Amino acid sequence: MAASSTADCVIVGAGMSGMSTARTLAQQQPDLSVVVVEKDAAPGGRVQTDNVDGFLCDRGFQVFIEEYPMAKRTFDYKALKLRNFLPGALVLKGGEFNLVSDPIRRPQDLLASLLSPIGTFADKLKVGLYRLSCVRSTEEDIFSRPERPTVDFLRNELKLSDSMISSFFLPFYRGIFLAPLDRQSSRMFEWLFSLFARGPASLPEGGMGELARQLASGVKDLRLSTEVLRVERARDGTYVVALAGGETVKCRSVVLATDAPATLKLLSGVGVTANALSGSLADLFKPGLESWTFYWGLDQEAPIKAPILLLNGETERRLPFRINNMCFPSQVCGSYAPAGKALLSVTLCDSDEWRDKDESQVEPAVRQVLQDIWPDVMANAKFLRSYRIRYSQPSQEPPMKVPLQSDPTLAGTLPEGLVLCGDYMSTPTLNGALDSGERAAMCLLRTGVGRAEEAYAAATVT
Numbered sequence: 029m030a031a032s033s034t035a036d037c038v039i040v041g042a043g044m045s046g047m048s049t050a051r052t053l054a055q056q057q058p059d060l061s062v063v064v065v066e067k068d069a070a071p072g073g074r075v076q077t078d079n080v081d082g083f084l085c086d087r088g089f090q091v092f093i094e095e096y097p098m099a100k101r102t103f104d105y106k107a108l109k110l111r112n113f114l115p116g117a118l119v120l121k122g123g124e125f126n127l128v129s130d131p132i133r134r135p136q137d138l139l140a141s142l143l144s145p146i147g148t149f150a151d152k153l154k155v156g157l158y159r160l161s162c163v164r165s166t167e168e169d170i171f172s173r174p175e176r177p178t179v180d181f182l183r184n185e186l187k188l189s190d191s192m193i194s195s196f197f198l199p200f201y202r203g204i205f206l207a208p209l210d211r212q213s214s215r216m217f218e219w220l221f222s223l224f225a226r227g228p229a230s231l232p233e234g235g236m237g238e239l240a241r242q243l244a245s246g247v248k249d250l251r252l253s254t255e256v257l258r259v260e261r262a263r264d265g266t267y268v269v270a271l272a273g274g275e276t277v278k279c280r281s282v283v284l285a286t287d288a289p290a291t292l293k294l295l296s297g298v299g300v301t302a303n304a305l306s307g308s309l310a311d312l313f314k315p316g317l318e319s320w321t322f323y324w325g326l327d328q329e330a331p332i333k334a335p336i337l338l339l340n341g342e343t344e345r346r347l348p349f350r351i352n353n354m355c356f357p358s359q360v361c362g363s364y365a366p367a368g369k370a371l372l373s374v375t376l377c378d379s380d381e382w383r384d385k386d387e388s389q390v391e392p393a394v395r396q397v398l399q400d401i402w403p404d405v406m407a408n409a410k411f412l413r414s415y416r417i418r419y420s421q422p423s424q425e426p427p428m429k430v431p432l433q434s435d436p437t438l439a440g441t442l443p444e445g446l447v448l449c450g451d452y453m454s455t456p457t458l459n460g461a462l463d464s465g466e467r468a469a470m471c472l473l474r475t476g477v478g479r480a481e482e483a484y485a486a487a488t489v490t
């Protein structure tokens with residue numbers, strides 16, 4: 029007979045959002061029995077790191093933004109051993125790398141920034157003044173401002189030149205939000221810009237996956253390599269969670285902490301389908317954005333010594349598809365490569381240009397571009413791995429309707445005891461995932477998580 033067990037609450041998914049829910053429940057009501065079920069072999073979801081021949085490859089190039097309010101409340105920064113990026117980026121334009129820095133955080137870069145051919149003098153002044161005003165803005169201010177496509181904001185509000193927008197702001201923010209500037213919300217742009225103005229982006233010594241390991245260390249009952257096949261609701265209002273392998277867990281409440289496509293599949297078990305959702309609720313489940321990161325190991329030191337992001341600011345196309353950003357993560361954090369070696373990452377952002385291609389077609393073409401930039405270095409570079417992540421982030425096309433998206437019950441559409449969390453319910457960031465996870469937990473606690481013992485006093489626990 030298949031095994032059956034009970035719990036007060038089952039959380040499906042051990043990504044940042046699910047583990048944030050587990051953490052909040054444990055803090056607020058430590059006696060609750062909470063089971064977190066994850067189909068992957070490790071926790072973290074989209075935030076994981078693989079060790080490939082001694083190189084730390086994050087599953088897609090990503091950075092830790094230290095000023096995220098939820099991150100500050102969640103992680104032990106000291107234990108993460110964070111290593112900082114320099115602010116700004118080196119922008120490849122006209123075959124050369126040109127510095128765009130933040131002279132307020134790096135006064136020593138003032139002259140180089142002023143002389144840099146990226147943007148006019150007027151652009152630099154306008155960005156500097158905007159930066160000063162941003163630091164005084166609160167998150168509430170920013171999210172109550174008028175919302176429009178980011179490109180309109182940069183062009184019509186900040187009045188920046190097209191060249192500044194296309195060489196710097198486009199690749200920098202496309203690297204973060206994966207979409208072009210006309211499909212990004214100006215509120216998200218302003219919020220991220222203000223966070224970058226306040227503090228650094230960094231990498232943990234153990235790779236981005238260290239964030240997941242730190243969060244998972246507080247989760248008491250974490251079942252890895254276990255897929256949830258179905259969630260159903262019994263007549264008495266309790267839930268039955270069916271796991272791969274035949275086991276079922278009966279519980280009073282369920283948190284679906286999965287990405288939007290996986291959530292939609294599981295919701296069908298409780299009779300909620302995409303057709304039942306309308307307007308902004310249906311928008312939550314729109315197709316996400318894809319990214320593709322390639323890693324190479326170099327048998328020598330990196331050709332760029334600065335711990336900084338590299339952007340492709342070339343406006344003319346040099347490939348059948350466009351490289352957005354590059355980085356030598358090992359220059360930011362030495363542990364990303366064995367001694368004397370360097371790690372190179374290259375990211376392509378969501379695009380139809382490569383949607384129907386596979387790794388064997390794309391890797392040689394990307395490598396060819398890198399060979400044009402660094403011929404000697406790339407001659408001996410070893411391709412390590414690529415990560416193509418089909419649902420890298422939810423779409424964040426304006427209007428984002430952030431307050432409604434935060435409602436874990438989908439404005440009362442879901443049956444009692446079932447709540448959702450994930451970055452698609454908040455902002456498409458690590459902060460958004462943590463925040464939505466906390467909101468889901470608080471929502472359950474407010475409405476009563478439901479104690480399993482009362483419902484299943486007579487159940488056989490195996």
Ligand SMILES: Cc1cc2nc3c(=O)[nH]c(=O)nc-3n(C[C@H](O)[C@H](O)[C@H](O)COP(=O)(O)OP(=O)(O)OC[C@H]3O[C@@H](n4cnc5c(N)ncnc54)[C@H](O)[C@@H]3O)c2cc1C
Nearest residue numbers: 041043044045067073074088090091256450451457458461
């Ligand atoms: C390449 C890339 C770069 C990024 N860069 C940044 C960045 O620099 N800064 C930033 O803030 N954010 C970044 N993000 C976004 C950030 O990583 C995500 O917003 C966040 O990690 C999402 O967490 P989540 O818990 O909502 O979802 P997920 O991480 O997707 O977690 C969902 C979990 O549910 C599990 N699951 C799904 N179905 C089932 C099932 N049936 N049974 C059991 N388990 C299941 C999955 O395996 C997964 O572990 C990046 C994302 C990617 C992909």
